[in-house]
Amino acid sequence: DQQVKQNSPSLSVQEGRISILNCDYTNSMFDYFLWYKKYPAEGPTFLISISSIKDKNEDGRFTVFLNKSAKHLSLHIVPSQPGDSAVYFCAASGRTGANNLFFGTGTRLTVIP
Amino acid sequence: GAGVSQSPSNKVTEKGKDVELRCDPISGHTALYWYRQSLGQGLEFLIYFQGNSAPDKSGLPSDRFSAERTGGSVSTLTIQRTQQEDSAVYLCASSFLRDTQYFGPGTRLTVL
Numbered sequence: 001d002q003q004v005k006q007n008s009p010s011l012s013v014q015e016g017r018i019s020i021l022n023c024d025y026t027n028s029m030f031d032y033f034l035w036y037k038k039y040p041a042e043g044p045t046f047l048i049s050i051s052s053i054k055d056k057n058e059d060g061r062f063t064v065f066l067n068k069s070a071k072h073l074s075l076h077i078v079p080s081q082p083g084d085s086a087v088y089f090c091a092a093s094g095r096t097g098a099n100n101l102f103f104g105t106g107t108r109l110t111v112i113p
Numbered sequence: 114g115a116g117v118s119q120s121p122s123n124k125v126t127e128k129g130k131d132v133e134l135r136c137d138p139i140s141g142h143t144a145l146y147w148y149r150q151s152l153g154q155g156l157e158f159l160i161y162f163q164g165n166s167a168p169d170k171s172g173l174p175s176d177r178f179s180a181e182r183t184g185g186s187v188s189t190l191t192i193q194r195t196q197q198e199d200s201a202v203y204l205c206a207s208s209f210l211r212d213t214q215y216f217g218p219g220t221r222l223t224v225l
Contacts, residue, residue, distance in 0.1 A: 002155070004155070006155075034213070036216075041218070042218050042219075043117070043119075043204055043206075043216035043217050043218045043219050044156070044204070044216045045216070046213050046214070046215060049213065089155065089156065091156075099144070099161070099208075099211045100146060100158040100161050100169070100172065101146075101148075101156070101158065101214060102158070103148075103155035103156040103157075104155050105153070105154060105155040106155060
């Protein structure tokens with residue numbers, strides 16, 4: 001069973017506009033959430049994270065929002081740039097046990113110049 | 114400041130053969146993880162090493178899969194008697210304690 005879900009396999013956005021990538025999770029024990037960006041033939045690159053004690057974390061053009069009651073998080077990229085085109089993975093973990101990450105299936109973002 | 118490295122980058126093998134995949138974590142990182150990504154899927158956790166503790170093998174899909182971590186650093190993932198469904202990208206990640214995991218470029222395994 002997929003505990004982290006990214007229901008949109010792809011997203012296209014015009015350069016300069018906002019990109020919003022969504023992620024839902026089912027396990028209420030998750031308390032740490034991350035976004036990774038992946039280019040072809042490369043491993044995932046850490047982008048931004050958020051702890052469950054917060055509802056927002058911002059780093060430059062990237063902001064992650066967490067809605068614990070809805071078990072939903074989103075990544076906002078503004079303004080979007082062509083170099084942002086990649087596959088974005090949402091991941092979650094509980095800070096107990098192995099701390100292994102549970103990943104969504106990814107959303108391919110294409111930023112159109 | 115080298116990142117996580119993995120070798121080989123690509124491996125093609127015949128069904129039934131054994132393969133070994135190598136991971137060199139970031140120096141000083143205490144935790145090491147193996148994941149795999151099958152076509153069209155998210156990353157799937159396989160095994161976790163933390164310091165000198167016994168590894169968490171809960172994600173290994175069968176007893177054909179094993180991994181070891183020598184000297185708290187380099188790790189080898191071994192797949193015995195490979196099957197076609199083992200074809201995937203195998204990714205290694207390391208972290209300091211429970212901090213952010215940093216991934217290597219992966220090994221693409223193709224079983225013919």
